Amino acid sequence: xxxxxxxxxxxxxxxxxxxxxxxxxxxxxxxxxxxxxxxxxxxxxxxxxxxxxxxxxxxxxxxxxxxxxxxxxxxxxxxxxxxxxxxxxxxxxxxxxxxxxxxxxxxxxxxxxxxxxxxxxxxxxxxxxxxxxxxxxxxxxxxxxxxxxxxxxxxxxxxxxxxxxxxxxxxxxxxxxxxxxxxxxxxxxxxxxxxxxxxxxxxxxxxxxxxxxxxxxxxxxxxxxxxxxxxxxxxxxxxxxxxxxxxxxxxxxxxxxxxxxxxxxxxxxxxxxxxxxxxxxxxxxxxxxxxxxxxxxxxxxxxxxxxxxxxxxxxxxxxxxxxxxxxxxxxxxxxxxxxxxxxxxxxxxxxxxxxxxxxxxxxxxxxxxxxxxxxxxxxxxxxxxxxxxxxxxxxxxxxxxxxxxxxxxxxxxxxxxxxxxxxxxxxxxxxxxxxxxxxxxxxxxxxxxxxxxxxxxxxxxxxxxxxxxxxxxxxxxxxxxxxxxxxxxxxxxxxxxxxxxxxxxxxxxxxxxxxxxxxxxxxxxxxxxxxxxxxxxxxxxxxxxxxxxxxxxxxxxxxxxxxxxxxxxxxxxxxxxxxxxxxxxxxxxxxxxxxxxxxxxxxxxxxxxxxxxxxxxxxxxxxxxxxxxxxxxxxxxxxxxxxxxxxxxxxxxxxxxxxxxxxxxxxxxxxxxxxxxxxxxxxxxxxxxxxxxxxx
Numbered sequence: 001x002x003x004x005x006x007x008x009x010x011x012x013x014x015x016x017x018x019x020x021x022x023x024x025x026x027x028x029x030x031x032x033x034x035x036x037x038x039x040x041x042x043x044x045x046x047x048x049x050x051x052x053x054x055x056x057x058x059x060x061x062x063x064x065x066x067x068x069x070x071x072x073x074x075x076x077x078x079x080x081x082x083x084x085x086x087x088x089x090x091x092x093x094x095x096x097x098x099x100x101x102x103x104x105x106x107x108x109x110x111x112x113x114x115x116x117x118x119x120x121x122x123x124x125x126x127x128x129x130x131x132x133x134x135x136x137x138x139x140x141x142x143x144x145x146x147x148x149x150x151x152x153x154x155x156x157x158x159x160x161x162x163x164x165x166x167x168x169x170x171x172x173x174x175x176x177x178x179x180x181x182x183x184x185x186x187x188x189x190x191x192x193x194x195x196x197x198x199x200x201x202x203x204x205x206x207x208x209x210x211x212x213x214x215x216x217x218x219x220x221x222x223x224x225x226x227x228x229x230x231x232x233x234x235x236x237x238x239x240x241x242x243x244x245x246x247x248x249x250x251x252x253x254x255x256x257x258x259x260x261x262x263x264x265x266x267x268x269x270x271x272x273x274x275x276x277x278x279x280x281x282x283x284x285x286x287x288x289x290x291x292x293x294x295x296x297x298x299x300x301x302x303x304x305x306x307x308x309x310x311x312x313x314x315x316x317x318x319x320x321x322x323x324x325x326x327x328x329x330x331x332x333x334x335x336x337x338x339x340x341x342x343x344x345x346x347x348x349x350x351x352x353x354x355x356x357x358x359x360x361x362x363x364x365x366x367x368x369x370x371x372x373x374x375x376x377x378x379x380x381x382x383x384x385x386x387x388x389x390x391x392x393x394x395x396x397x398x399x400x401x402x403x404x405x406x407x408x409x410x411x412x413x414x415x416x417x418x419x420x421x422x423x424x425x426x427x428x429x430x431x432x433x434x435x436x437x438x439x440x441x442x443x444x445x446x447x448x449x450x451x452x453x454x455x456x457x458x459x460x461x462x463x464x465x466x467x468x469x470x471x472x473x474x475x476x477x478x479x480x481x482x483x484x485x486x487x488x489x490x491x492x493x494x495x496x497x498x499x500x501x502x503x504x505x506x507x508x509x510x511x512x513x514x515x516x517x518x519x520x521x522x523x524x525x526x527x528x529x530x531x532x533x534x535x536x537x538x539x540x541x542x543x544x545x546x547x548x549x550x551x552x553x554x555x556x557x558x559x560x561x562x563x564x565x566x567x568x569x570x571x572x573x574x575x576x577x578x579x580x581x582x583x584x585x586x587x588x589x590x591x592x593x594x595x596x597x598x599x600x601x602x603x604x605x606x607x608x609x610x611x612x613x614x615x616x617x618x619x620x621x622x623x624x625x626x627x628x629x630x631x632x633x634x635x636x637x638x639x640x641x642x643x644x645x646x647x648x649x650x651x652x653x654x655x656x657x658x659x660x661x662x663x664x665x666x667x668x669x670x671x672x673x674x675x676x677x678x679x680x681x682x683x684x685x686x687x688x689x690x691x692x693x694x695x696x
Contacts, residue, residue: 110150646687651671
């Protein structure tokens with residue numbers, strides 16, 4: 001490369017006192033961190049422009065270098081703060097001249113390039129590169145600078161096209177060398193093998209087995225954290241490149257492993273793409289679905305899982321995230337709402353959310369998608385417990401008899417997982433023992449006179465010994481806690497006939513909410529809820545077989561008037577009151593006939609009958625007998641007591657002795673005495689005869 005001293009003249013007639021009174025800006029940029037590391041001469045040539053600014057007449061204190069865009073592409077100015085600062089300084093009139101090695105350093109697209117030229121022409125700012133000094137105010141210079149910008153943009157396009165074409169030829173043949181994930185290594189002859197460290201292999205296999213068991217990356221993370229499992233990471237860059245590090249598991253590392261098709265033995269290109277909704281200049285990338293991957297070559301690498309298992313994992317990870325637009329159920333959570341993620345609104349088709357209230361037992365399902373998206377009204381919300389109960393009953397009816405030893409399989413899986421964890425800890429202890437021996441060997445081989453090195457190696461040996469002791473203690477503790485899982489005989493008997501015992505097991509408290517949700521999802525694809533009437537919830541269950549079951553659930557409502565049978569309830573109540581039945585009897589009869597109240601799902605309480613009568617001013621039958629002297633032309637005990645001036649108990653005793661003929665009203669049980677003049681006269685004579693005595 002020709003040094004810039006041979007190209008830029010030391011004098012130029014375009015430089016006037018006006019430019020010399022302002023600052024000179026030297027813009028330095030390289031397109032990538034890789035260029036920073038490998039192309040140091042190009043960066044030094046750009047910094048050398050400071051000397052030429054001084055040669056053209058600018059004092060040292062008036063020369064400013066802008067190099068904050070090192071390692072950034074010139075394709076856009078969106079993330080180049082240095083370029084934005086340069087344009088700002090020019091627009092404020094602080095810049096007399098801009099030095100750059102070539103036009104491509106300032107910009108790789110015409111929009112940014114011409115924006116800078118327009119501002120520079122307006123403020124009479126010169127632009128200098130290796131070919132000379134240019135004045136944007138001059139027509140010829142501006143045309144030449146414009147051509148340079150166009151050539152820079154075209155050059156970038158051609159470079160990228162050639163690189164992409166070469167890369168795609170390798171991709172099509174499957175020979176493109178990708179960076180391999182931890183657990184796979186490429187030998188010197190290009191062959192890819194599993195990591196020779198068995199501990200690494202077993203740990204990665206353990207992660208995939210945990211996901212198959214738990215079904216959620218977050219659950220896998222918590223499981224590995226609780227078991228003290230560390231994840232391996234083979235460094236590919238930096239000071240520790242090539243070293244194997246063991247780090248605490250985190251969600252990013254787990255997702256990277258589960259989503260990487262290399263672990264399924266496949267060479268894949270085009271897994272990621274640019275976000276179409278990204279802001280200008282942004283490089284935000286998104287995961288593309290498997291169907292949109294550019295190239296997929298199976299059985300290229302040694303596999304930890306099969307391709308079919310990987311596709312199932314990929315699909316499960318996508319489904320685990322709540323995506324209301326894509327109608328995904330999401331992963332099962334620990335909340336009490338058994339249908340979370342499965343419930344859809346029958347009005348707008350959106351997912352219904354789960355809402356818990358402080359101090360309130362149970363949950364609610366609410367459809368507020370229109371409100372959240374457009375500020376519209378809430379479709380509806382409803383109590384979740386009656387819906388959950390109805391769906392669970394339908395699920396029980398759909399479950400076929402099963403003879404498999406379900407819990408035996410679970411316990412066997414737990415035992416196998418325990419053995420894997422035990423082997424993991426044994427491998428960790430072996431690895432720590434090897435590291436300790438290696439550290440000791442290094443220490444003993446060093447010259448004792450070289451105290452600085454010996455001291456450092458001794459510290460490393462001590463750290464390795466501490467890690468070894470910790471690994472051994474963890475292994476011993478895990479072996480002491482080892483227990484053989486046993487199956488409760490009562491539970492085994494319950495599982496002997498799953499279809500008959502499932503309801504009992506369901507309500508026994510042995511199943512966690514997330515377990516119940518997984519069981520429901522094994523047969524149910526989605527549930528569509530609607531509310532055609534205030535006291536009715538329409539439940540449409542779509543099974544995985546595409547069969548549909550339709551149910552009606554009648555939850556509690558606030559008012560009796562919200563009942564769909566309210567008019568029939570009122571009419572029947574008034575009819576029974578007219579027939580002479582008591583409130584208690586009416587409530588029992590209405591319950592037997594299938595009526596219910598607003599808040600009582602089991603039937604109609606007496607208080608509802610009292611409210612209905614009171615609202616219409618109708619007294620109860622008991623009240624009529626206690627307040628009226630005659631009913632249907634016959635005397636009540638109250639009426640006789642008032643007519644003869646005798647306590648009512650006097651009549652009850654004589655009725656029981658048979659001295660006074662009386663009949664019980666069949667619906668209330670109250671006594672009625674016929675309006676017989678002779679009987680009344682006889683009773684009056686007896687009262688006069690015993691006048692002065694205590695009538696009881």
